[in-house]
Amino acid sequence: MRKMSVDYSLYLVTDSAETLLRGRDLVEVVKAAVKGGVTIVQFRDKTGETGELVRVAKALHAVTKQYNIPLIVNDRIDVALAVGAEGVHLGQDDIDLQIARKLLGDNAIIGVSVSSVDEAVRAAKGGANYVGIGTLFATSTKVDTKSVIGTAGVKKVLGALSAMDEKVSAVAIGGVNLSNVQRVIYQSKASFKALDGIAVVSAIIAAPDPTKAAKELKGLTRQPPAFAVANVQNGRKVKGYQALIQSVPAVVKMLGQARPLCHNMTNLVVQNFAANVSLAIGASPIMSSNGGEAADLARLKGSLVINMGTVTPDGLEAYIVALRAYNMHGGPVILDPVGAGATRTRRDAVNRLLSEGYFDMIKGNEQEIKSVLGEENLQQNGVDSGGSALTDNDRARLAKKLASRERNVVLMTGPTDFLSDGERTFAVNNGHEYLGKITGSGCTLGTTVASCLAIQREDKLLAALSGVLLFEIAAEHAGLREDVKGPGTFVPAFIDELYHITKQTAAGNNGWLAASKINEMELSLEGAVECADKSAFSMWVPEIQKHFKLEDGPYEIAVVGIESHICVTQTTIDLLANGHKVYVLADGVSSCNPQEVPIALDRLRKEGAVVTTSESFLFECMGDAGIGE
Ligand SMILES: Cc1ncc(COP(=O)(O)OP(=O)(O)O)c(N)n1
Numbered sequence: 001m002r003k004m005s006v007d008y009s010l011y012l013v014t015d016s017a018e019t020l021l022r023g024r025d026l027v028e029v030v031k032a033a034v035k036g037g038v039t040i041v042q043f044r045d046k047t048g049e050t051g052e053l054v055r056v057a058k059a060l061h062a063v064t065k066q067y068n069i070p071l072i073v074n075d076r077i078d079v080a081l082a083v084g085a086e087g088v089h090l091g092q093d094d095i096d097l098q099i100a101r102k103l104l105g106d107n108a109i110i111g112v113s114v115s116s117v118d119e120a121v122r123a124a125k126g127g128a129n130y131v132g133i134g135t136l137f138a139t140s141t142k143v144d145t146k147s148v149i150g151t152a153g154v155k156k157v158l159g160a161l162s163a164m165d166e167k168v169s170a171v172a173i174g175g176v177n178l179s180n181v182q183r184v185i186y187q188s189k190a191s192f193k194a195l196d197g198i199a200v201v202s203a204i205i206a207a208p209d210p211t212k213a214a215k216e217l218k219g220l221t222r223q224p225p226a227f228a229v230a231n232v233q234n235g236r237k238v239k240g241y242q243a244l245i246q247s248v249p250a251v252v253k254m255l256g257q258a259r260p261l262c263h264n265m266t267n268l269v270v271q272n273f274a275a276n277v278s279l280a281i282g283a284s285p286i287m288s289s290n291g292g293e294a295a296d297l298a299r300l301k302g303s304l305v306i307n308m309g310t311v312t313p314d315g316l317e318a319y320i321v322a323l324r325a326y327n328m329h330g331g332p333v334i335l336d337p338v339g340a341g342a343t344r345t346r347r348d349a350v351n352r353l354l355s356e357g358y359f360d361m362i363k364g365n366e367q368e369i370k371s372v373l374g375e376e377n378l379q380q381n382g383v384d385s386g387g388s389a390l391t392d393n394d395r396a397r398l399a400k401k402l403a404s405r406e407r408n409v410v411l412m413t414g415p416t417d418f419l420s421d422g423e424r425t426f427a428v429n430n431g432h433e434y435l436g437k438i439t440g441s442g443c444t445l446g447t448t449v450a451s452c453l454a455i456q457r458e459d460k461l462l463a464a465l466s467g468v469l470l471f472e473i474a475a476e477h478a479g480l481r482e483d484v485k486g487p488g489t490f491v492p493a494f495i496d497e498l499y500h501i502t503k504q505t506a507a508g509n510n511g512w513l514a515a516s517k518i519n520e521m522e523l524s525l526e527g528a529v530e531c532a533d534k535s536a537f538s539m540w541v542p543e544i545q546k547h548f549k550l551e552d553g554p555y556e557i558a559v560v561g562i563e564s565h566i567c568v569t570q571t572t573i574d575l576l577a578n579g580h581k582v583y584v585l586a587d588g589v590s591s592c593n594p595q596e597v598p599i600a601l602d603r604l605r606k607e608g609a610v611v612t613t614s615e616s617f618l619f620e621c622m623g624d625a626g627i628g629e
């Protein structure tokens with residue numbers, strides 16, 4: 001087989017099912033698709049006789065050769081050899097990778113289907129050129145699939161592959177189409193590895209115009225999704241809450257100026273309260289659970305709250321229509337997975353929603369967030385939050401874990417609220433006990449935060465923080481009023497205070513923010529205090545490894561130590577090999593023989609570590625002069 005360089009960006013996998021081809025000739029469909037920009041083709045026919053398979057494969061190869069792209073044959077090494085195809089694709093139950101390599105030679109492109117980290121690591125170690133990660137979303141094209149792993153599963157596999165020495169390309173497969181391809185690429189991305197491409201069957205084979213479908217898919221693979229555009233363009237985020245908090249008044253002020261639309265698909269219990277809260281803070285509410293009008297509303301540059309408080313099968317379908325419409329226009333969407341862990345119906349609804357679209361923010365109590373994370377052994381009682389056995393750090397970690405998995409912002413509510421975008425995590429300790437004694441306080445917090453998101457899209461964590469502080473400090477003001485005697489009188493006073501704070505802020509009076517109680521959570525350092533006795537030169541020993549699990553990271557780790565050429569070198573190389581980002585602090589390392597130091601630092605730089613100084617590192621961590629420390 002001849003060696004070929006491969007562009008995996010748009011991988012077409014064929015299917016000869018009549019339901020997809022509808023009387024058209026497969027070779028003609030593939031020809032049209034390749035014209036549209038497909039970069040690699042896999043011939044996949046599970047039923048044909050060998051002679052017929054060879055005939056079609058030959059015809060397909062004539063097409064791919066014309067465009068200088070590879071032809072891969074699914075499962076059948078004999079067919080690949082017979083036509084001189086560039087490679088094969090093997091499933092987990094197909095012929096062994098080593099045997100295939102022996103039969104096909106070093107130049108062959110061999111791909112392996114994987115659905116877990118273990119399978120991916122085995123394929124990479126076994127010398128696969130690429131892995132097909134799936135099944136991403138349930139699809140009628142493959143009904144015998146063993147597991148549907150979503151973007152979270154793909155991301156886990158990519159994270160593990162990024163930590164390996166073996167370089168292996170990766171595509172995701174299963175249910176990818178024009179409406180979700182950008183989200184799939186965006187949400188699957190692990191810290192140090194993104195997908196090399198996407199693999200599709202029906203999105204091209206069943207398309208009325210395969211050239212157009214391929215062209216559109218390819219175009220979309222090169223652009224960030226609409227909901228990420230502002231984020232991506234803005235680049236670096238403000239670090240540290242003191243710097244962030246200075247931007248809160250501008251967000252609150254903008255609410256009154258822009259009067260953003262806040263579209264609520266929410267439960268019957270809170271509709272009136274949520275609409276009043278929206279109006280009080282200057283936003284423009286619309287309470288509509290009708291999926292049919294979501295497409296029109298999504299054009300109005302507002303935000304959407306999907307609150308699952310009273311979810312029904314029809315309601316769920318309407319949420320999905322609206323979610324897609326807002327995703328398409330880049331309008332922010334918040335998921336409030338009310339009672340997510342309470343019933344199988346609600347758990348399924350959450351999973352379905354997460355697979356159908358992108359949520360810029362997920363807001364829920366601890367049990368709801370755990371349920372969205374898919375934590376085992378969880379049975380929530382009703383839709384209220386119940387008690388927690390977790391420490392603040394554990395709870396903050398939950399919020400951070402979900403935010404980095406979904407690549408969004410998570411607001412986990414409770415006596416202390418935790419906000420995270422996966423990089424920055426804050427605890428907010430504002431609010432009033434009466435918020436826990438009225439119905440709909442969580443839901444209306446969702447509406448408040450969604451209104452802020454509508455006008456602050458670049459930094460979604462700032463939007464969340466602004467909404468939380470506005471809402472909870474207003475509650476504190478209301479709770480202190482003499483006319484408030486209990487939860488009943490609290491509600492109207494609370495709406496008044498939301499209104500007053502918004503007005504004051506518009507007039508330039510930001511004094512209310514002095515009441516904010518925020519802590520930044522330093523989660524990567526917390527809990528990693530460990531004294532490990534060791535004889536190994538590297539510090540990458542099990543006692544340390546357990547604090548830096550790749551699925552919770554990858555971590556950014558600073559290394560200092562006495563022998564730059566021994567323990568510092570070996571620890572750094574191990575950390576890099578395990579997928580973490582390493583800063584070696586040049587003024588924090590030495591050597592018994594000083595000549596060793598520059599040689600070791602030079603080597604570590606080449607290995608991929610950032611060699612810097614302690615002062616530079618610390619200032620980069622802080623990011624802003626507003627930080628007290
Ligand atoms: C690129 C790519 N990835 C995954 C698969 C699935 O292969 P497999 O698990 O062997 O299932 P079948 O294709 O045989 O149904 C693939 N074909 N291509």
Ligand SMILES: Cc1ncsc1CCOP(=O)(O)O
Pocket residue numbers: 013134135136139140141142145173174175176199200201202203
């Ligand atoms: C072959 C295969 N393997 C996992 S899903 C799948 C089929 C993907 O088809 P579609 O792109 O039509 O969802």
